[in-house]
Amino acid sequence: MIAATRAERTWSVVILLVFAAATVLPILGIVLLSLQPEQAQLSGFAWPDRLDFGNYARAFEVAHFGSYLKSSLVVSIAVAAGTVVVSTLAGYAFGTMRFAGENFLFYLLLTGLVIPFEAVIVPLYVELQAARLTNSYASVILPLVGVNAAFGTFWMRAYFRAVPRELMEAASLDGARSLRILWKVLLPGARPALLTLVVLAFMWSWNEFLLPLVMLSREDLRTAPLGLAFFAGRYTTDRVGMAAAAVMVALPVVALFVATHRRFVHGMWAGALKQ
Amino acid sequence: MRRGSGRALPYLYVLPAFLFFVPFVLVPFAHTVGLSFYDWDGLTRAAFAGFDNYREALGSALVRSAFTHALVLILFFGVLPVVLALPLAAMSARESAPAGNALRTLIFLPQAISTVVVGVSWGWILALDGPLNTGLRALGLDRAAIDWLGSFAWALPSLGMVGAWTLLGLCVALFFAGLQQIPESLYDAAAVDGAGRWRTFRAVTLPGLKGPVAVALTVTVVSALRAFDLVFVTTRGGPGTETVVPGILIYRRAFEDARLGSAAAIAVILAVVVFAATWVINRIADRKPS
Numbered sequence: 001m002i003a004a005t006r007a008e009r010t011w012s013v014v015i016l017l018v019f020a021a022a023t024v025l026p027i028l029g030i031v032l033l034s035l036q037p038e039q040a041q042l043s044g045f046a047w048p049d050r051l052d053f054g055n056y057a058r059a060f061e062v063a064h065f066g067s068y069l070k071s072s073l074v075v076s077i078a079v080a081a082g083t084v085v086v087s088t089l090a091g092y093a094f095g096t097m098r099f100a101g102e103n104f105l106f107y108l109l110l111t112g113l114v115i116p117f118e119a120v121i122v123p124l125y126v127e128l129q130a131a132r133l134t135n136s137y138a139s140v141i142l143p144l145v146g147v148n149a150a151f152g153t154f155w156m157r158a159y160f161r162a163v164p165r166e167l168m169e170a171a172s173l174d175g176a177r178s179l180r181i182l183w184k185v186l187l188p189g190a191r192p193a194l195l196t197l198v199v200l201a202f203m204w205s206w207n208e209f210l211l212p213l214v215m216l217s218r219e220d221l222r223t224a225p226l227g228l229a230f231f232a233g234r235y236t237t238d239r240v241g242m243a244a245a246a247v248m249v250a251l252p253v254v255a256l257f258v259a260t261h262r263r264f265v266h267g268m269w270a271g272a273l274k275q
Numbered sequence: 276m277r278r279g280s281g282r283a284l285p286y287l288y289v290l291p292a293f294l295f296f297v298p299f300v301l302v303p304f305a306h307t308v309g310l311s312f313y314d315w316d317g318l319t320r321a322a323f324a325g326f327d328n329y330r331e332a333l334g335s336a337l338v339r340s341a342f343t344h345a346l347v348l349i350l351f352f353g354v355l356p357v358v359l360a361l362p363l364a365a366m367s368a369r370e371s372a373p374a375g376n377a378l379r380t381l382i383f384l385p386q387a388i389s390t391v392v393v394g395v396s397w398g399w400i401l402a403l404d405g406p407l408n409t410g411l412r413a414l415g416l417d418r419a420a421i422d423w424l425g426s427f428a429w430a431l432p433s434l435g436m437v438g439a440w441t442l443l444g445l446c447v448a449l450f451f452a453g454l455q456q457i458p459e460s461l462y463d464a465a466a467v468d469g470a471g472r473w474r475t476f477r478a479v480t481l482p483g484l485k486g487p488v489a490v491a492l493t494v495t496v497v498s499a500l501r502a503f504d505l506v507f508v509t510t511r512g513g514p515g516t517e518t519v520v521p522g523i524l525i526y527r528r529a530f531e532d533a534r535l536g537s538a539a540a541i542a543v544i545l546a547v548v549v550f551a552a553t554w555v556i557n558r559i560a561d562r563k564p565s
Binding site for chain 2: 009012013015016019020022023024026027029030033082085086087089090092093094097098099102105108109111112114115116117118119120121122123124125126127142143145146147149150152153178203206207209210213214224225226228229232233239242243246249250253254256257258261262
């Protein structure tokens with residue numbers, strides 16, 4: 001790259017810091033708001049006199065966020081697990097085996113990447129209601145695994161295709177031996193790819209809104225974002241309570257992202273650019 | 276060992292994925308297309324309506340404005356972050372690895388936060404007595420302090436800025452990864468040719484980032500077209516109909532007005548627009564330089 005002058009370097013640091021601050025300030029503002037005393041009406045950023053975790057306790061108990069977080073945890077873990085299993089199996093076949101209809105089936109599955117969920121939700125609701133499945137975790141878990149299977153299979157196929165051929169001649173193997181090769185030979189090396197998929201599937205299901213909004217009308221089944229939307233709509237004056245709830249809803253995924261971001265970001269962009 | 280098992284094997288491996296994908300995504304999508312040709316309230320018998328739902332949708336000022344709003348959001352969700360992220364990624368690449376990584380992780384953070392959380396948080400920041408207006412008043416700009424999400428002129432651009440805030444980090448991270456793939460020798464060659472900064476950017480950097488730019492535009496444009504969560508938790512389409520987007524109309528018609536056929540027709544139009552946008556972006560990116 002062309003060497004930059006000193007003034008340019010200074011400017012670029014200033015600009016980067018401005019954007020970092022613009023990103024962090026709103027988040028910091030909400031966190032600070034959540035630590036204010038219960039009746040505080042804040043109109044700006046302010047350090048609280050003392051840290052007050054009372055809003056968290058209130059949101060957890062009184063506003064049922066304990067129950068909402070549990071729902072989100074159940075749904076997200078189930079979706080992440082389901083996504084990884086079905087995507088690994090399908091990606092293994094598409095990535096290493098040759099079979100009739102391979103391309104057709106693969107591209108059929110890929111349509112899941114571009115079908116907007118808004119174009120699925122109406123009949124899905126009608127059908128799940130007829131099957132008496134609405135108001136159950138299954139009504140959120142099953143469709144999310146279905147959508148994620150498209151991206152997951154695409155993702156794992158790219159990984160399996162990059163594995164050296166000599167490692168397996170799976171196409172000529174019978175069922176038991178090909179499964180063993182997948183388990184013993186391929187999966188240990190696939191850990192970064194799997195981790196990225198798990199984090200993404202967990203994050204997407206945790207943050208999904210439209211599906212639980214339509215499927216879950218029972219209060220005790222609500223997921224965390226759904227609970228927050230209803231809370232914010234009803235208690236418009238309890239801003240500190242809302243802030244505490246918002247932090248609780250965001251925290252698990254942010255923590256997961258921060259904990260894994262190094263390997264995650266690396267695996268993700270390496271994968272995205274390989275495609 | 277049975278000899279026949281090898282043939283069926285690949286199909287057994289792909290079967291579980293299809294057991295989730297077909298009944299919960301593909302079949303409902305096909306039903307949406309079918310339903311869009313019917314008039315149905317969800318309870319009584321559906322009546323075949325031909326293209327009536329489409330005719331109504333395309334003729335309706337509300338539906339047209341919903342898609343116009345989606346186009347405006349594309350400028351904020353897609354174009355703005357991509358344009359800002361190109362220099363930001365290049366600048367962050369010049370910093371030391373730890374500093375650059377820390378900055379990129381920070382700017383990426385909003386991507387991990389649920390849109391509902393983003394919506395209620397910005398709802399407070401942009402409120403009449405919120406921190407943004409407090410800041411403006413402190414600067415003596417009292418007249419600039421308004422109810423941003425309640426304003427007919429500013430509600431949609433405000434939502435757009437919130438979207439840009441969430442998507443900027445994704446674009447920076449993508450472009451940074453792309454910059455690492457551009458061979459240093461291309462920059463050396465440009466320097467030997469005496470190319471200036473702008474020419475080097477146009478001749479080396481931009482073509483090298485074509486793939487990442489296409490990925491970034493696809494993700495951001497699709498999220499602009501599908502902006503439902505953010506609108507639902509902040510303005511619900513208001514004030515008036517200033518921030519109505521296609522997702523809001525689909526939800527209202529299906530689950531509030533019991534006009535399932537009409538909702539399905541809008542959903543099909545939205546799907547077609549999403550397909551077309553994805554196709555055009557990737558078509559342009561695949562084009563060989565002449």
